[in-house]
Amino acid sequence: METCQVCGQEGEDRRTLKLRYFYELEEISEKFQQVPIDEDGATDVFYMLRTCKDCRGDFLELLRRWINGEFVQPESDDPKRNIPVRKDGRTVMVTREEWEAMRK
Numbered sequence: 001m002e003t004c005q006v007c008g009q010e011g012e013d014r015r016t017l018k019l020r021y022f023y024e025l026e027e028i029s030e031k032f033q034q035v036p037i038d039e040d041g042a043t044d045v046f047y048m049l050r051t052c053k054d055c056r057g058d059f060l061e062l063l064r065r066w067i068n069g070e071f072v073q074p075e076s077d078d079p080k081r082n083i084p085v086r087k088d089g090r091t092v093m094v095t096r097e098e099w100e101a102m103r104k
């Protein structure tokens with residue numbers, strides 16, 4: 001029996017997600033922990049998660065939506081969107097109201 005690191009369900013049939021994206025994924029969740037992996041005589045560091053098939057399916061669905069551009073935002077020329085904010089490794093422009101809501 002093994003615990004899914006996403007949903008916590010106990011079970012036998014687990015899959016491993018191995019990820020490296022040049023970003024500190026601990027910012028997203030403390031469930032992401034770096035693990036050294038020996039491959040071809042060299043040690044490399046990846047984030048690894050052991051998940052159940054349901055959580056793998058959720059991740060694949062999210063990946064499908066992402067690769068198909070579902071999250072792409074059209075560029076805005078709204079002059080009220082004039083405050084640059086660093087979010088998830090990129091700069092986004094927000095309004096004063098959005099910025100104040102983020103600070104809470």
Ligand SMILES: [Zn+2]
Pocket residue numbers: 004005006007008009051052053054055056
């Ligand atoms: Zn799960």
